[in-house]
Amino acid sequence: MSKTHEGMDVGYVAKLACIDLTEEETTLFQGQLNQVLHYVEQLDELDVSNVESTAHAIPVFNVFRKDVVGTSLNHADVMANAPSSVNGEVRVPKIIDQ
Amino acid sequence: MAELHKLTITELSEKLSAGECTSVDIVTDILSSIDARDGAVGAYLTVDRDDALDQAKMADEARTAGKASPMLGIPVAIKDLLNVKGQPCTCSSKVLEGYTAPYDATVIAKLREAGAVLLGRVNMDEFAMGSSTENAALGKTSNPWNLDHVPGGSSGGSAACVAADEAIASLGSDTGGSIRQPAAFCGSVGMKPTYGRVSRYGLTAFASSLDQIGPITKTVKDSAILLETLCGLDPMDSSSIDVEVPALGEQLTDDTSLEGMKLGLPKEYFVEGMDPEVEKAVRDAVEHCKSLGAEIVDVSLPNAKYAIAVYYIIATAEASANLARFDGIRYGMRLDGKDPAELYAKTRSAGFGQEVKRRIILGTYVLSSGYYDAYYLKAQKVRTLIRSDFTEAFKTCDAILSPVTPTAAYKKGEKTDDPLKMYLDDILTTPVNLAGNCALSVPCGFTSAGMPIGLQIIGDDFQEETILKVGHAYEQTTEWHKERPSL
Numbered sequence: 050m051s052k053t054h055e056g057m058d059v060g061y062v063a064k065l066a067c068i069d070l071t072e073e074e075t076t077l078f079q080g081q082l083n084q085v086l087h088y089v090e091q092l093d094e095l096d097v098s099n100v101e102s103t104a105h106a107i108p109v110f111n112v113f114r115k116d117v118v119g120t121s122l123n124h125a126d127v128m129a130n131a132p133s134s135v136n137g138e139v140r141v142p143k144i145i146d147q
Numbered sequence: 148m149a150e151l152h153k154l155t156i157t158e159l160s161e162k163l164s165a166g167e168c169t170s171v172d173i174v175t176d177i178l179s180s181i182d183a184r185d186g187a188v189g190a191y192l193t194v195d196r197d198d199a200l201d202q203a204k205m206a207d208e209a210r211t212a213g214k215a216s217p218m219l220g221i222p223v224a225i226k227d228l229l230n231v232k233g234q235p236c237t238c239s240s241k242v243l244e245g246y247t248a249p250y251d252a253t254v255i256a257k258l259r260e261a262g263a264v265l266l267g268r269v270n271m272d273e274f275a276m277g278s279s280t281e282n283a284a285l286g287k288t289s290n291p292w293n294l295d296h297v298p299g300g301s302s303g304g305s306a307a308c309v310a311a312d313e314a315i316a317s318l319g320s321d322t323g324g325s326i327r328q329p330a331a332f333c334g335s336v337g338m339k340p341t342y343g344r345v346s347r348y349g350l351t352a353f354a355s356s357l358d359q360i361g362p363i364t365k366t367v368k369d370s371a372i373l374l375e376t377l378c379g380l381d382p383m384d385s386s387s388i389d390v391e392v393p394a395l396g397e398q399l400t401d402d403t404s405l406e407g408m409k410l411g412l413p414k415e416y417f418v419e420g421m422d423p424e425v426e427k428a429v430r431d432a433v434e435h436c437k438s439l440g441a442e443i444v445d446v447s448l449p450n451a452k453y454a455i456a457v458y459y460i461i462a463t464a465e466a467s468a469n470l471a472r473f474d475g476i477r478y479g480m481r482l483d484g485k486d487p488a489e490l491y492a493k494t495r496s497a498g499f500g501q502e503v504k505r506r507i508i509l510g511t512y513v514l515s516s517g518y519y520d521a522y523y524l525k526a527q528k529v530r531t532l533i534r535s536d537f538t539e540a541f542k543t544c545d546a547i548l549s550p551v552t553p554t555a556a557y558k559k560g561e562k563t564d565d566p567l568k569m570y571l572d573d574i575l576t577t578p579v580n581l582a583g584n585c586a587l588s589v590p591c592g593f594t595s596a597g598m599p600i601g602l603q604i605i606g607d608d609f610q611e612e613t614i615l616k617v618g619h620a621y622e623q624t625t626e627w628h629k630e631r632p633s634l
Binding site: 057059062063065066067068069070074077078081082084085086088089091092095097100101102103104105106107109112114122123126127129130131132133139141142143144 | 247250342343450456477480485489492501526527531534584
């Protein structure tokens with residue numbers, strides 16, 4: 050883990066997360082996040098090669114319900130939140146050039 | 148009829164049953180209290196004045212018609228990340244401005260069913276990311292005990308409004324300490340239930356494997372009553388668990404003996420850098436529990452010191468996925484772009500505050516190709532060790548006592564420039580979220596500067612009954628919970 054964080058390119062990772070950072074933010078976050086990554090390096094002290102991972106603390110498996118149609122949210126209430134809509138559908142910018 | 152706002156759920160419920168007051172009286176009094184104090188405290192983002200009075204009228208009518216429930220007619224404030232149908236749910240973020248909740252969260256539906264009155268929504272750190280409510284984009288909240296101090300976070304509004312008598316009780320959410328820490332900072336009682344005890348349906352997700360909704364109240368008995376209302380299996384949350392909900396409120400009687408109870412004291416929880424006044428107050432509380440008949444045993448939680456490192460990997464990883472939904476397409480803020488990618492980036496860059504961006508970037512990084520094993524998988528493995536520590540400890544004790552935080556509430560602005568310093572404050576609360584069990588924060592003293600101190604009572608999975616019993620016995624034989632801030 051120790052050598053990896055040196056390579057964290059905040060600007061690049063921000064792009065992956067669909068966030069544009071200003072130059073100031075990039076510099077600020079670079080320092081702060083490197084500090085955090087340096088802090089989490091302490092996990093290297095532990096040998097966990099034989100330890101199972103925990104995704105959820107209280108294990109629950111295979112929660113099924115009967116395959117029947119239930120009530121859904123009111124369409125008009127949901128669509129009222131859309132920033133832009135037409136004919137009851139959300140309008141988005143064109144994805145494919147024509 | 149004055150001073151109703153100062154009473155507890157238990158006291159008001161008795162008055163309502165005896166016909167000594169109505170819910171309209173209580174809500175009217177609470178609204179005056181909000182008018183008088185919230186300018187200084189800033190707990191609320193929105194108060195639903197008329198709606199609350201309408202709900203109170205309905206509660207009074209239901210009572211006349213024969214309905215009885217301990218929450219009937221009791222006004223409750225809601226952390227602004229829970230969906231309340233027809234109301235905003237901002238998460239104190241600009242990205243959700245303009246959003247109107249199209250449904251009720253399960254806990255809200257349960258409160259309505261019990262006849263509680265929803266007063267309005269209270270401030271928080273944006274998307275529950277923070278420990279001081281200073282990361283809020285839409286409001287500024289102060290600690291009622293000293294307005295220059297932070298109320299804690301992320302449920303800062305939930306704790307401040309209860310401490311300032313601007314609500315009888317409130318709902319918060321706890322991902323790494325966000326109920327217990329503000330409750331400790333504001334001198335209130337905060338409960339983080341066992342993961343799966345309370346449905347998360349309608350809670351805006353931060354870190355789904357850690358988040359739990361819970362009550363902030365003036366007393367332990369009130370915590371039990373409100374928690375009982377919220378609990379239970381919910382088909383809408385597949386991580387909610389089908390366990391029996393005990394009669395939590397009724398079990399708390401005048402009997403304050405802790406005879407036969409074994410309470411563990413983890414040496415690792417009295418950490419370096421802890422305020423000596425906090426340590427003394429907690430050690431005094433331990434002695435007090437001993438005087439009530441409890442046996443104090445030493446326990447060890449050796450991996451708890453890794454909790455912050457594990458937490459900031461797991462929580463940010465889950466957050467980076469959960470917050471992908473805020474993209475400007477279906478609801479909330481949208482800044483247009485020439486294509487969807489530009490729209491997403493413009494919206495998210497303008498809509499999220501700095502701490503949220505920081506955590507999304509960190510979470511994206513620890514999940515990214517090449518780093519997943521080194522960070523995320525490793526953190527999940529250490530999470531197993533942290534949980535095993537608790538499993539071992541609970542073989543020799545019924546509950547664990549510790550401080551909630553290393554220090555009492557600090558001045559605003561003190562830690563905003565240093566995220567890591569702010570993160571480290573959660574060292575004593577995050578282990579419980581990672582392990583999934585339950586914990587209660589109860590007032591146990593004040594610093595010489597007059598700021599409240601919290602005692603943390605940690606229980607095993609689904610042992611809320613036990614920690615409430617310990618908390619109630621401690622509280623009923625001490626006077627701390629009776630202190631009120633002078634506002």
